Amino acid sequence: MELNIRRALFEGYRALIGSLRFGSRGTIIWDSWDMWLLEIIILPLAQISFFEILATYANYSPAMVQYVVIGNAIQTMSFSSVFAVANITSSDKWQGTLPSILLTPASRASIIMGRALYQIIMSTLISTTGLLYAYFLFGVNFSSANYLFLAVSLLLTSISMISFGLLISTIGLYMRTAMIVANVFLFIGLLVCGVNFPISELPVWLRPLSYVIPLTYGLDAVRLSIAGAGFYAVGIYLLYLVIDGLAVFSMALLLTKTFERLARKSGRLEIY
Amino acid sequence: MPENCVETSLLHREYANKDFFGRVKSTVTALHELDISVKYGELFGIIGPNGAGKTTTIKILSTLLLPTSGTARVLGMDVTRDLYRIRKNIGIVFGGERGLYNRVTGFQNLMYFSDLYGVPPSVSRKKVPELIEMVGLTGRENDKVEKYSRGMKQRLHIARALVHDPPLLFLDEPTIGLDPAGSRDIRQIINDLKKAGKSIILTTHYMFEADELCDRIAVISKGRLVALDMPSGLKKQVKDITLAEVHVYGDATPLIESLKSIENVSRVFSDMTGDRTIVRIQTPDGSDVLEQAKSAASRLNLKIIESSVKEPTLEDAYLRMVEE
Numbered sequence: 001m002e003l004n005i006r007r008a009l010f011e012g013y014r015a016l017i018g019s020l021r022f023g024s025r026g027t028i029i030w031d032s033w034d035m036w037l038l039e040i041i042i043l044p045l046a047q048i049s050f051f052e053i054l055a056t057y058a059n060y061s062p063a064m065v066q067y068v069v070i071g072n073a074i075q076t077m078s079f080s081s082v083f084a085v086a087n088i089t090s091s092d093k094w095q096g097t098l099p100s101i102l103l104t105p106a107s108r109a110s111i112i113m114g115r116a117l118y119q120i121i122m123s124t125l126i127s128t129t130g131l132l133y134a135y136f137l138f139g140v141n142f143s144s145a146n147y148l149f150l151a152v153s154l155l156l157t158s159i160s161m162i163s164f165g166l167l168i169s170t171i172g173l174y175m176r177t178a179m180i181v182a183n184v185f186l187f188i189g190l191l192v193c194g195v196n197f198p199i200s201e202l203p204v205w206l207r208p209l210s211y212v213i214p215l216t217y218g219l220d221a222v223r224l225s226i227a228g229a230g231f232y233a234v235g236i237y238l239l240y241l242v243i244d245g246l247a248v249f250s251m252a253l254l255l256t257k258t259f260e261r262l263a264r265k266s267g268r269l270e271i272y
Numbered sequence: 273m274p275e276n277c278v279e280t281s282l283l284h285r286e287y288a289n290k291d292f293f294g295r296v297k298s299t300v301t302a303l304h305e306l307d308i309s310v311k312y313g314e315l316f317g318i319i320g321p322n323g324a325g326k327t328t329t330i331k332i333l334s335t336l337l338l339p340t341s342g343t344a345r346v347l348g349m350d351v352t353r354d355l356y357r358i359r360k361n362i363g364i365v366f367g368g369e370r371g372l373y374n375r376v377t378g379f380q381n382l383m384y385f386s387d388l389y390g391v392p393p394s395v396s397r398k399k400v401p402e403l404i405e406m407v408g409l410t411g412r413e414n415d416k417v418e419k420y421s422r423g424m425k426q427r428l429h430i431a432r433a434l435v436h437d438p439p440l441l442f443l444d445e446p447t448i449g450l451d452p453a454g455s456r457d458i459r460q461i462i463n464d465l466k467k468a469g470k471s472i473i474l475t476t477h478y479m480f481e482a483d484e485l486c487d488r489i490a491v492i493s494k495g496r497l498v499a500l501d502m503p504s505g506l507k508k509q510v511k512d513i514t515l516a517e518v519h520v521y522g523d524a525t526p527l528i529e530s531l532k533s534i535e536n537v538s539r540v541f542s543d544m545t546g547d548r549t550i551v552r553i554q555t556p557d558g559s560d561v562l563e564q565a566k567s568a569a570s571r572l573n574l575k576i577i578e579s580s581v582k583e584p585t586l587e588d589a590y591l592r593m594v595e596e
């Protein structure tokens with residue numbers, strides 16, 4: 001029994017490390033430095049600029065324009081943490097590697113976590129660049145910022161958003177692709193997570209959706225960290241972020257098993 | 273240890289076509305109550321036309337697809353329940369170019385799958401170079417797979433299926449689309465694997481390949497098992513026919529039409545090769561029909577390049593079985 005547990009842990013670890021090493025090279029379409037730089041440098045600048053100009057045009061107050069700039073600096077991580085992670089299963093379907101992967105005895109949790117871990121670095125880098133633009137180009141005031149809280153908030157937001165990306169990725173096991181759903185959620189995130197306006201402005205019936213997506217808590221934690229709020233004020237949002245991230249990740253694992261079983265039943269694993 | 277590494281009983285698979293609301297519009301039977309058993313160390317072939325159910329069988333046996341009903345045991349384990357243990361002990365090779373990570377090297381592909389099969393790094397560091405050598409990719413292992421030819425990709429597929437040294441291999445049309453030299457290399461590798469003691473289930477469209485490699489062959493048509501025997505046994509089933517073959521220059525359509533009207537001719541078919549047409553006539557009376565074919569060709573002013581009477585091949589047996 002003990003031997004079996006040790007063997008399972010070893011195999012899980014091998015699959016995790018292998019998928020982590022392999023994930024960025026084997027499964028990402030934009031696997032070259034120029035593409036990475038485009039994503040890290042140009043993407044946040046383009047998105048923040050668009051919404052900052054829109055907010056100014058709509059006569060937002062200076063404080064609200066800063067709200068929009070910070071919101072979009074963080075939201076840009078969704079392209080890496082949600083879109084790219086959701087693409088993992090679809091990418092395997094397109095390449096025809098999904099059956100080979102699913103025929104290995106490796107734990108699905110190890111594979112998907114290993115593949116997604118690399119995106120934590122990418123999404124944190126994207127949003128960090130966005131915050132640098134916020135400071136240097138858009139005049140956001142960082143004088144009171146608590147940089148430790150800010151770093152922890154960014155990292156936890158990235159991890160939780162990746163769980164959300166994994167949740168969407170599982171759909172690709174059963175449906176032709178998860179990319180349509182990922183696209184939809186990118187825009188739903190813009191709408192309901194408090195990126196461009198507080199969620200108190202949303203219709204009441206839409207607000208529950210805000211509290212499902214980890215980005216909502218991440219944005220609150222980041223904004224409070226920049227404003228210099230104390231440990232308890234930031235900490236409660238970080239706690240929400242962790243709980244939501246864990247819940248979403250558990251759901252992703254559950255759905256992976258469910259969709260894999262359904263796909264074996266229906267014969268849809270290779271349909272792309 | 274049981275005698276058989278694979279056993280199926282009344283194995284049945286249907287695919288349902290559903291409408292938008294999930295209601296079943298129609299069902300297609302891909303596999304109809306298949307009963308086969310494969311012995312340890314055997315190279316077992318499954319042949320049949322497109323859509324016969326070959327790949328469906330492989331998918332069910334390899335745990336990729338659930339059967340609608342019936343049972344299948346692989347290495348003594350149930351394909352619907354013992355997924356983990358079956359997957360640890362089988363290797364599968366899909367035909368075609370897809371199924372590999374193209375943007376990384378062949379070596380990296382093999383190391384990754386070693387990790388996924390839980391092979392310790394100390395083992396995979398030795399095993400992977402050995403496999404690369406075995407499939408003839410030494411010197412190209414550090415090239416990206418996207419630069420590989422189709423034959424090289426297929427050899428890498430085989431190496432990938434062997435990273436965890438499984439006792440049972442499923443090869444699903446491993447030579448499909450390969451040139452003759454590439455196909456010969458793959459057949460040699462398959463032969464070597466059999467000699468090394470692997471049990472192998474092979475599906476193929478190529479009859480000479482099945483004839484050359486397989487110990488026993490199951491012929492499947494429209495999801496049903498229509499014959500199961502050694503290649504020699506299958507050929508005996510068409511001992512009553514011989515094959516008269518005439519090679520002529522140019523269009524042989526009039527000749528083919530006239531041959532069809534000869535008594536005792538069961539089938540006439542032809543192939544164009546360069547500027548010649550090869551006309552094959554299935555008949556129990558090969559010598560007599562060959563003489564009649566030669567006369568007919570002379571009457572039609574067709575120049576005969578060569579002619580002969582041949583024993584039936586596995587392809588003749590196969591064609592009769594799937595057409596009956």
